[in-house]
Amino acid sequence: MNLSLRQPVLLALALSVSPVxxxxxxxxxxxxxxxxKSYFSDLQPGEHLPVAQLQNPRVVLGDGKTAPMKAGVDSFAIEDAPPGDLRVAAQREQGSTLTLYQAREGRSETRPQNDLELVPTTPGGNTFALYWKGTVVPASQVNVYTSEQWTRSxxxxxxxxxxxVTPFPARYVLEVSAQVNGGASVEGKRYDSVIHVSTLSFEVRK
Structure with missing residues (x-):
C-alpha cells in the first residue's frame, strides 16, 4: 500500500519559509x-521509491537517542518497535539542497519529538496542532491521503x-512540508535550500 499526499503547506514560522x-x-x-515499516513515496499512488537514496535513517527514541533502521529495497524495517507513538527520520542531500524527512505513527501522545510534527490536542483525537521545534505554529493547509483513495486538504x-473527520475504517496519513527561504546550516554545513517534510499516520479500525 502506497500513500500519496499532493499539496504542500505554508508555515507561519518565526523564520521565513515557502511552500514546496x-x-x-x-x-x-x-x-x-x-x-x-517505513516507506519512501512520491506523488504517484501505488509506487514506492528506493530507500537506498536516503541517508541516516533512524528511529527517534526521544531524549536525543536514536536507533538505526534496517534498509530493504522499498522500505525500512523496525523489527522491535518501541511502545507508544513511533517516530522515524531520514534525510537526502542533493547538491546544495537538504531534505529532512520526519514521520510519526500513532496519535496517543500530545507532545512532539520531531522538529516539524503534527500532534493531537487530546490522546486519540482528530484535532491536531502543528509544532516547529517545540513551539505551536499555525499551518495554512494540511493534506490527507487514505488507503481508501479518499483525500482532503x-x-x-x-x-x-x-x-x-474519519468517516470510515482506513489508514490515514497527514502531511505538511516547508522550505526554509535563503537556506540554513545543518550540523555545521551550509545548504542553499533546506526542506522539511513531515507525516503523521494512524489506522482507524471498524
Missing part, C-alpha cells in the same frame, strides 16, 4: 505484532489547529 511543490515523503505503518481553525 511535489515533495516526496516518508511515512510509517505498524504491523500486527511489534514490527513496523484541511484548513486551520482560528487557533491554527486542523480537525480531520
Amino acid at each position: 511543490a511535489g515533495a516526496d515523503y516518508l511515512w510509517l505503518e505498524r504491523s500486527a505484532g511489534q514490527g513496523a 484541511l484548513k486551520p481553525a482560528a487557533d491554527g489547529t486542523v480537525t480531520l
Whole structure:
C-alpha cells in the first residue's frame, strides 16, 4: 500500500519559509505484532521509491537517542518497535539542497519529538496542532491521503489547529512540508535550500 499526499503547506514560522511543490515523503505503518515499516513515496499512488537514496535513517527514541533502521529495497524495517507513538527520520542531500524527512505513527501522545510534527490536542483525537521545534505554529493547509483513495486538504481553525473527520475504517496519513527561504546550516554545513517534510499516520479500525 502506497500513500500519496499532493499539496504542500505554508508555515507561519518565526523564520521565513515557502511552500514546496511535489515533495516526496516518508511515512510509517505498524504491523500486527511489534514490527513496523517505513516507506519512501512520491506523488504517484501505488509506487514506492528506493530507500537506498536516503541517508541516516533512524528511529527517534526521544531524549536525543536514536536507533538505526534496517534498509530493504522499498522500505525500512523496525523489527522491535518501541511502545507508544513511533517516530522515524531520514534525510537526502542533493547538491546544495537538504531534505529532512520526519514521520510519526500513532496519535496517543500530545507532545512532539520531531522538529516539524503534527500532534493531537487530546490522546486519540482528530484535532491536531502543528509544532516547529517545540513551539505551536499555525499551518495554512494540511493534506490527507487514505488507503481508501479518499483525500482532503484541511484548513486551520482560528487557533491554527486542523480537525480531520474519519468517516470510515482506513489508514490515514497527514502531511505538511516547508522550505526554509535563503537556506540554513545543518550540523555545521551550509545548504542553499533546506526542506522539511513531515507525516503523521494512524489506522482507524471498524
